[in-house]
Amino acid sequence: xxxxxxxxxxxxxxxxxxxxxxxxxxxxxxxxxxxxxxxxxxxxxxxxxxxxxxxxxxxxxxxxxxxxxxxxxxxxxxxxxxxxxxxxxxxxxxxxxxxxxxxxxxxxxxxxxxxxxxxxxxxxxxxxxxxxxxxxxxxxxxxxxxxxxxxxxxxxxxxxxxxxxxxxxxxxxxxxxxxxxxxxxxxxxxxxxxxxxxxxxxxxxxxxxxxxxxxxxxxxxxxxxxxxxxxxxxxxxxxxxxxxxxxxxxxxxxxxxxxxxxxxxxxxxxxxxxx
Amino acid sequence: xxxxxxxxxxxxxxxxxxxxxxxxxxxxxxxxxxxxxxxxxxxxxxxxxxxxxxxxxxxxxxxxxxxxxxxxxxxxxxxxxxxxxxxxxxxxxxxxxxxxxxxxxxxxxxxxxxxxxxxxxxxxxxxxxxxxxxxxxxxxxxxxxxxxxxxxxxxxxxxxxxxxxxxxxxxxxxxxxxxxxxxxxxxxxxxxxxxxxxxxxxxxxxxxxxxxxxxxxxxxxxxxxxxxxxxxxxxxxxxxxxxxxxxxxxxxxxxxxxxxxxxxxxxx
Numbered sequence: 135x136x137x138x139x140x141x142x143x144x145x146x147x148x149x150x151x152x153x154x155x156x157x158x159x160x161x162x163x164x165x166x167x168x169x170x171x172x173x174x175x176x177x178x179x180x181x182x183x184x185x186x187x188x189x190x191x192x193x194x195x196x197x198x199x200x201x202x203x204x205x206x207x208x209x210x211x212x213x214x215x216x217x218x219x220x221x222x223x224x225x226x227x228x229x230x231x232x233x234x235x236x237x238x239x240x241x242x243x244x245x246x247x248x249x250x251x252x253x254x255x256x257x258x259x260x261x262x263x264x265x266x267x268x269x270x271x272x273x274x275x276x277x278x279x280x281x282x283x284x285x286x287x288x289x290x291x292x293x294x295x296x297x298x299x300x301x302x303x304x305x306x307x308x309x310x311x312x313x314x315x316x317x318x319x320x321x322x323x324x325x326x327x328x329x330x331x332x333x334x335x336x337x338x339x340x341x342x343x344x345x346x347x348x349x350x351x352x353x354x355x356x357x358x359x360x361x362x363x364x365x366x367x368x369x370x371x372x373x374x375x376x377x378x379x380x381x382x383x384x385x386x387x388x389x390x391x392x393x394x395x396x397x398x399x400x401x402x403x404x405x406x407x408x409x
Numbered sequence: 410x411x412x413x414x415x416x417x418x419x420x421x422x423x424x425x426x427x428x429x430x431x432x433x434x435x436x437x438x439x440x441x442x443x444x445x446x447x448x449x450x451x452x453x454x455x456x457x458x459x460x461x462x463x464x465x466x467x468x469x470x471x472x473x474x475x476x477x478x479x480x481x482x483x484x485x486x487x488x489x490x491x492x493x494x495x496x497x498x499x500x501x502x503x504x505x506x507x508x509x510x511x512x513x514x515x516x517x518x519x520x521x522x523x524x525x526x527x528x529x530x531x532x533x534x535x536x537x538x539x540x541x542x543x544x545x546x547x548x549x550x551x552x553x554x555x556x557x558x559x560x561x562x563x564x565x566x567x568x569x570x571x572x573x574x575x576x577x578x579x580x581x582x583x584x585x586x587x588x589x590x591x592x593x594x595x596x597x598x599x600x601x602x603x604x605x606x607x608x609x610x611x612x613x614x615x616x617x618x619x620x621x622x623x624x625x626x627x628x629x630x631x632x633x634x635x636x637x638x639x640x641x642x643x644x645x646x647x648x649x650x651x652x653x654x655x656x657x658x659x660x661x662x663x664x665x666x667x668x669x670x671x672x673x674x675x676x677x
Contacts, residue, residue, distance in 0.1 A: 309469070313505070325494070400496075402497070402532045402534065407532055407534055407535055
C-alpha cells in the first residue's frame with residue numbers, strides 16, 4: 135500500500151477510489167473473501183474433509199455445469215420452468231389486474247369481488263395442492279394453476295389499494311378541470327396506482343418462483359425442480375447446487391427487469407429524477 | 410340549484426341565501442353575494458368562518474343545502490397546494506382537460522405567460538414551490554375562465570416568492586379579466602390585490618369594504634394602514650399603535666399586531 139497514512143473521509147468507496155486511481159477498486163477487494171472461501175472449499179473437498187454427498191467440490195460443480203450446458207439438458211429444463219412460471223404469472227397477474235380494476239373503480243365491483251378475493255387470499259396457495267391434484271390431476275394444469283393462485287393476489291391487493299389511495303386532492307383538481315370519468319381514470323387514477331402495481335408485481339414474481347420450485351417436485355419429467363429432485367435421488371449435490379445457482383440468478387435477472395420497467399414507467403418519481 | 414350565467418350584463422357570480430351545514434353546524438348561513446364580471450374580490454375570515462366551504466361550493470366541489478347559486482360555466486380553481494399530477498410534465502399538466510386541437514400550443518403559451526417557458530418538460534417533483542404554483546395558475550388560465558377561484562394560493566410560499574406571485578396574479582388578472590375570488594387570511598394580501606374585501610364571520614358577511622387605493626398598491630399608500638387596522642379589528646385583532654407616519658411607530662404597530670396575533674393564536 136503506497137499511502138497508508140492517508141485515510142479518505144468519504145463514506146462512498148467509489149468516490150474514494152476516484153480520488154486515488156492507482157488503488158485497487160473496492161469491488162475487486164470485495165471479491166477476495168468469496169474467492170478465499172471458494173478456494174478453502176475446493177481444498178477441503180480434495181483433502182476429503184467434505185464428502186461429495188454433503189456437497190460437491192466447486193470444480194466438480196463447474197464441470198457438471200459445463201456438461202449440462204453443452205448437452206443442452208440444462209437449457210431444456212430451464213425453458214420448461216420459465217414457460218411454466220411465465221404462463222402462470224401472466225394469467226395470475228392478468229386476473230389480479232382485471233379484478234383490481236373492476237373492484238377499485240366501481241362500488242358495485244368492490245361489493246361483488248372484494249370479499250371473495252379477501253377470503254381466497256388467506257389460503258396459502260401451496261396448501262391447495264391436494265385439492266388441485268384431485269381436481270386437475272398431476273399434469274401441467276395443476277402446476278400452472280398453483281402458480282396462478284399464488285400470483286393473483288399480490289397484484290390484486292396492491293393495485294386495489296393503489297387505486298383507492300390516490301390523493302383525493304388530485305381527484306378534486308381533475309374535477310375542477312372538467313375531466314370526464316374516462317379521462318380521470320386514464321390520466322389520474324391509473325398512473326397514480328402504477329407504483330402500487332409494481333409492488334404487487336414484484337411480490338408475484340417472487341411467489342411464482344417459489345411456487346415453481348415446489349410444483350416441479352410433483353410428478354414432472356422436465357424443469358429445474360425435476361432436475362433438482364432427480365439429483366436428490368442420485369445424491370448428485372453438484373446438480374442441486376447448480377439448480378440453486380440458477381434460481382438465484384434468475385431471481386436477480388427478474389429483479390433487474392422490473393427495475394428497468396419501473397425506471398421507464400415511473401420516470402416522474404423523485405427517486406428516479408435525482409439519479 | 411346551480412345555474413349557469415352567460416349574459417355579460419349579469420354578475421359573474423350570484424349567491425342568494427346560500428346555506429351549507431354539517432350536521433347542526435351552519436358553516437354558511439344565508440349568504441348573499443354578487444361578483445361583477447372582471448371584479449377581484451377577496452374573502453377574509455378566521456379559520457372556520459366558512460370561506461373555504463364557500464369557495465368549494467363555487468368550484469362545484471361541494472353541494473349546498475339551500476339557497477340559490479349562479480356561476481359561470483368556465484371556472485378554474487387554484488389551491489394552496491399546486492395539485493399537479495406528479496406523473497405529467499408541466500405542459501401536460503396545463504393541457505390536461507383542454508379540448509382544443511392545439512392544446513399543447515395553448516399550454517406552452519400559458520406557461521410562457523407565467524414565466525415558465527424554460528420548464529415545459531419538467532416533472533412537478535423538480536419544480537420549486539413557486540414554480541409549481543405558477544404551473545397551477547397556468548393550468549387555470551389556459552381555459553380562459555370567467556371565474557378564477559384562489560384558495561390561499563400563496564400561503565405555502567416564502568415571503569419573497571409571495572411578493573412576486575402577487576404581481577403576477579395582478580398582471581394575469583388584468584390581461585385575462587376573469588372575476589376573481591381570493592380566499593385568504595392575510596389582510597395585507599387582500600388589500601394589495603382586491604377591488605373589494607368581504608369579511609366572513611360565522612358563515613355570514615360581517616363587512617364588505619371597497620378598496621379605493623390606486624394600483625399598483627403598496628403598504629405605504631395613504632389609507633392602507635387605516636383599512637388594515639379596520640379589517641384586523643373585524644377579525645378580532647386589536648392594533649394599538651395609531652400614528653403610521655413615522656417609521657418608528659410603524660415598527661411599533663407591526664410589533665403590536667404581531668403580539669396580538671400571537672395572543673390570538675395562543676388563545677386558540
